Amino acid sequence: xxxxxxxxxxxxxxxxxxxxxxxxxxxxxxxxxxxxxxxxxxxxxxxxxxxxxxxxxxxxxxxxxxxxxxxxxxxxxxxxxxxxxxxxxxxxxxxxxxxxxx
Numbered sequence: 001x002x003x004x005x006x007x008x009x010x011x012x013x014x015x016x017x018x019x020x021x022x023x024x025x026x027x028x029x030x031x032x033x034x035x036x037x038x039x040x041x042x043x044x045x046x047x048x049x050x051x052x053x054x055x056x057x058x059x060x061x062x063x064x065x066x067x068x069x070x071x072x073x074x075x076x077x078x079x080x081x082x083x084x085x086x087x088x089x090x091x092x093x094x095x096x097x098x099x100x101x102x
Contacts, residue, residue, distance in 0.1 A: 018077070018099055019073055019074070019076075019077040019097070019098060019099070020073060022056075022059070022060065022066065022069065022070040022073065023070055023073035023074045023076075023077055023098075024098045024099055025059055025070075026052060026055045026056050026059060026070050026071070026074040027074055027077065027078060027094050027095070027097055027098035028094075028095065028098050029055040029058070029059065030051045030052070030055055030074075030078070030091075030094055031091040031092075031094040031095045031098070032091075033051070033055075034087040034088065034090060034091040034094070035087075035088055035091045037087075038087060039086060039087050039088030039091065040086055040087070040088065041086065041087050042084060042085070042086060042087075043081045043085050043086060043087045043089070043090040044081060045080060045081040047081075048075070048078055048080070048081060049075060052071050052074040052075050052078065053071055055074075056068075056070040056071035056074060057071075077097045077098075078094060078097060079093050079094075079097055
């Protein structure tokens with residue numbers, strides 16, 4: 001059985017501090033997409049990293065430092081998709097992770 005790992009105090013403090021403006025923009029863009037397109041379908045965990053990549057690239061350019069940083073921070077703050085959670089429900093949690101409902 002693999003050993004359990006825990007985040008460092010610095011990583012945990014950053015996670016609790018909330019996302020920066022770039023990651024907030026990406027989280028909000030993903031939430032908008034999920035709300036506007038088939039919100040009643042089941043969300044998939046496998047889509048989470050793909051959406052983070054797509055929207056960080058769309059907002060900040062292909063393979064730029066800013067886009068890579070936004071993608072990494074987005075993935076850090078985007079909650080994992082729950083079983084049987086709809087895209088609309090997941091969008092609500094993304095908005096909360098971004099710092100509030102909009």
